Amino acid sequence: MARVWDVPVQDSTRVRDARVAAEGAAALAGLDERRTAAVALVATELATNLLKHAGGGLLLVDVVPPPGRPAAAEEAGVVQIAAVDHGPGIADVPAALRDGFSTTHSLGAGLGTCRRVADDFDLYSVPGRGTVALARVGSARPAPALAHEDVPDAPTARAGGVVVPFAGADFSGDAWAWARSGDRLTLMLADGLGHGPEAARASAAAVRELHRSAHLPPPELLRRMHGELSGTRGAAVALAQLETGAARLRFAGVGNIGARLRDGDGWRALLSRPGIVGVHRPATLAETLLPWSADRVLILHSDGLPSRWVPPADPALLTADPAVVAAVTVRDASSSARPVRDDTAVAVLAPNPPERP
Template identity: 70%
Template sequence: MPRVWEVPVHDSTRVRDARVAAEHAAAAASLDEPRTAVAALVATELATNLLKHAGGGRVLIDVVAPPVLAAGRDADPVVQIAAIDHGPGIADVAEALRDGFSTAGSLGAGLGTCRRIAGHFELHSVPGRGTVALARVGAALPRTGAGPDAPGLTAGVRAGGVNVPFGGAEYSGDAWAWVRSGDRVTLMLADGLGHGPEAALASTAAADALRASAGLPPAEALRRLDGALRGTRGAAVAVAQVDLRAGRLRFAGIGNVGARLCAAGVWRPLVSRPGIVGVHRPGTLREEEAVWGDDHLLILHSDGLPSRWTPPPETCRPCVDPAVTAAVTVRDASSPARPVRDDTAVAVLTSNPSDR
């Protein structure tokens, strides 16, 4: 059952908590000492920045699969560090990433340093709405300099997500995972009933079972998951699968997991059947099919997001890192005055621009 960390950062004492969380996540991802130090430094910088530039915010730390899964390669886990705020935003992102840039009278090495030392770093800011800074730190890069995002190792799509435990708990009852089998990539989001460790056991079992059914179509995968979750509390689960060669998306879901597909800026929901995976599976399970192309984007989310939430048109941007889109979604669907009332996970699947 993987840990997740949410560290609210509203005073300087919490910067240390963010660093310690990053060190724990690095241990969970089996990073070596130098890469652990990188994760700790990035978490420290991002938490410090929240205080300096945004009047506070929160740092989410998680161990995730890499955003691109290459066929035949084991998915080495990476530490994902996301700093989310509702601050004034950054008018000039490129300028803010320049080494030595500062607006708050600091040394200003922060964001430029993060971008240089993390394996992957993204900054997304909308003036007036806030900022998401997201870093991924994995094992040391191969000596060729080819990272997991390098062309030639890619899979046509990329996925990412964030997972926010309810009330700052150690475990989230939600889990998301993605797997690849040949031309088929499958994204799953599971919301274990209730929250806390028992809910996390159910959603973790769903993620494990998905990894064992990578090539199966969504409805068949859900049948396997239903068997795997017997004896747990059960979960709401949605499974979406892209066939890269056919350019098709297939979807099936049981229970209350939101699924929305956008193409060319237009969103439409994908519909799940009522039921609880592992407890009560509907007798028949119809798969929904749709075209999948480069301008498509899929969001799966648990009901930690408000039930009437619909993605704003600007969310439909396949060029943005999927984990950043997920973090922006969580940020914009909640506010300091309107905190979420359950575990919240959002997972996003997009095409991979480096393949084009």
């Protein structure tokens, strides 16, 4: 059951709250003093930028699996900080990432500092619509080890997501995770019934079973989860399993988890079966089999998103970090006039971007 920090940044007093949240996440991830200081710096800079350049926004702090490598169950993960706003946007993103650039006569070290300090950093901005800045900080990278035959190849896909707890709660009933077994990469999104700690316990049980049974195809994995979640409130669960060798995506779900797959220039909805994992499982669990290619993107989401949300269309966004895609999806589906009315989670599976020369 993972803690989630949701920090609205509307005035200067919340900058300290952002730093405290980042330090709490660093403790949960087991980061040392030096990396904790890096996390605190990034949170402070991103929160300050929200005030200076966007008139405020939202900071989401979480401990997540690495985007390019599914974490093992025993791994603590990395601290992820997403700054989300509906501000004026950034006209020249490359310039904004250079140290010394400023539109407010400040030192202009904010975004450049974040990119330099973080292990991963990405920024997506559209003038007139707002900005999402995302940073991840993990433990210090170990020295490169000698290659061994039993070390698996790097995954050909990456995953990322964001979670927004309902009403600023400490825990969200929604959770996402991904795991690897051989050439199978499985992305899961679970929505525990209701809100609060009991809902979070149900989704956490689904995460544990995913790590234990990632070698199984989605229908069988859902059956295992049904037994694991028995005695909890239960959860809606969707599983998307990429078989990298066969370039095939397998999908199965129970409950009201939404799924959209980018197919050519459009989006295709993938359907789950009615039911609640751990409480009422359908008698049959059919799966959908689809080809997977370098132009595919999959978005899973809980019912915290409005039913008529619109998938992203900007090709530049679809090649961004998957967690940025998730954060933009949440931002653009809600507003002050349409506030989030439930725990909300979005998880994205995308091919690795081509290597830059």
